[in-house]
Amino acid sequence: MSGTAEAPPLSAKDKNSFAYLTIKDRLPVILSKIADSVYRLKGKIKEEHGEEGTEDLKSLAGCxxxxxxxVQTDKPVVPIKDGRSDVCVWNDHLKELIANTGSPPSWFESPWLYVECYMYRRIQEAAELCITLKDFDVFRDQKEKSFCDSQEAILVLMEYLHNVVGEFKSGKQLDLKHLFENFLRVSLWGNKCDLSISAGQDVAQTSSPLDQLHQFEPNILTDDTEAVFGCLQRTKVTKGRPACVDIILDNAGFELMTDLCFAEFLISFGLASKICFHVKAFPWFVSDVTPYDFSWTINQLCASNSIYMSKFGSIWKQYLEDKTWQVAVDDFWTLSFPFNEMESRCPDLHARLAKSDFIFLKGDLNYRKLVGDLAWPFTTPFHVSLRGFHPAPLCALRTCKSDTVTGLKDGQADDVNTKDEKWLINGNWAVISFSDKMS
Structure with a gap:
């Protein structure tokens, strides 16, 4: 494929497609699980907020x-009615879609990316319309359980981090490139722990992520690790300082821990001087990181009985205080737009990212937005599928959970398909895709 010709959008029109199964089957399961969670919290909410809280809970459950x-009856999409700052953006976009097609979008006939994002925005609307439960996260218990159930794997990872950082600071000669590869891969495979892809079912990392790296190595379909490492090293030469790095986060729980450990490695080993973590403005795709989730995780580490967890919890809290690490929130991450529209839709965020030396984007949804959630031929060069989105050199770390992927070699998709017919959607295959140029 040459040029930047558009691929068609992924939608739910084909009943054999994963998109159809997602909307028809998975999304109602997620909504049912939310309703169950809300019902179980009835006593707690009444105790904390009284009758007003009970009425809010009934309202939320009803919504x-x-x-x-x-969703189940394929009703037309309706405008958002709460008071969040993004309401006009959502509703103006709905007007655009109606003007383009002549009718409102519906669940089974519209682009998958739009309706899936819209569903999570409607879930947030249900909370926003409450009086006492405006800040209620319907997914919080699931996220915190995922973190707690992954304690064994987190301890192994943090002990490894403690040891290599200690050896480096003591002057021991270490293979920097090999260690970078290890921490990058741990962050990559941490993306398997996704409560959205599992329809909100329990997901935890229970075995050592380091022991699994060799096992998963053949399942990395595109591996641009060397180019990523080289780009970060060149920054030290060209700018005379380590890189300022942005990480667009995905899931809370174990995946967030892998991202924090990767960030610590970048700081400790002089590959980065500042790191900005981008989180979601409200609960999103079940397990995505919100500001509360980020702070809660750091506080859990600080309070841990593990010397490794408490040590790095304290270090990371200090990083946040002295601005070595920052946490940023922007409404753009919880909109349905592909990233090539960021500059026109959200110029301030695009300008902010353009000041970065390097951007890491975690997870399947960020990848879908990078490539527009389009049905690109698998051999389309990754930088072409970005359609001009290039505020800075960037790398997507993504385990495949949806049926779009680019940057593969000729025949590679057919070969993988003979080994695993669900390779596009089951999270067992991955890409480390790098771009340092415009399409």
Whole structure:
């Protein structure tokens, strides 16, 4: 494929497609699980907020039930009605879609990316319309359970981090490139722990992530690790300082821990001087990181009985205080737009990222937005599928959970398909895709 010709959008029109199964089957399951979680919290909410909280809970449950019915019966999408700052953006975009097609989008006939994002925005609307539960995260218990159930793997990872950082600071000669590869891969495979892809079912990392690296190595379809490492090293030469890095986060729980350990490695080994973590403005795709999730995780580490967890919890809290690490929130991450529209839709964020030396984007949804959630031929060069999105050199770390991927070699997709027919969607295959140029 040459040029930047558009591929068609992924939608739910084909009933054999994963998109159809996602909307028709998985999304109602997620909504049902939310309703169950809300019901189980009835006593706790009443104790904390009284009768007003009980009424809010009934309202929230009713909104979720209504939304579930709309999904299952393919109702038209309706405007958002709460008071969040992004309401006008969502509703103006809905008007654009209606003007382009002549009718409102519906769940089974519209681009998958739009309706899936819209569903999570409607879930947040249900909370926003409450009086006492505006800050209620319907996914919080699941996220925190995922973190707690992954303690064994987290301890192994943090002990490894402690040891290599200690050896480096003591002057021991270490293979920097090999260690970078290890921490990058741990962050990559941490993306397997996704509560959205599992329809909100329990997901935890229970074995050593380091022991699994060799096992998963053949499943990395595109591996631009060397180019990523070289780009970060060149920054020290060209700018006379380590890189300022942005990490667009995905999931809370174990994956966030792998990202924090990777960030610590970059700081400790002089590959980065500043790191900005980008989180979601509200609960999103079940397990995505919010500001609360980020702070809660650091606080859990500080309070841990593990010397490794408490040590790095304290170090990372200090990083946040002295601005070595920063946490940033922007509404753009919880909109449905592909990233090539960021400059026109959200110029301030694009300008902010253009000041970065390097951007890491975690997970499947960020990847889908990078490539527009389009049905690109698998051999389309990654930088072409970005369609001009290039505020800075960037790398997507993504385990495949949806049926779009680019940058593969000729025949590679067919070869993988003979080994695993669900390779596009089961999270067992991955890409480390790098771009340092415009399409």
């Amino acid at each position: 979720i039930s209504k939304l579930r019915n709309e």
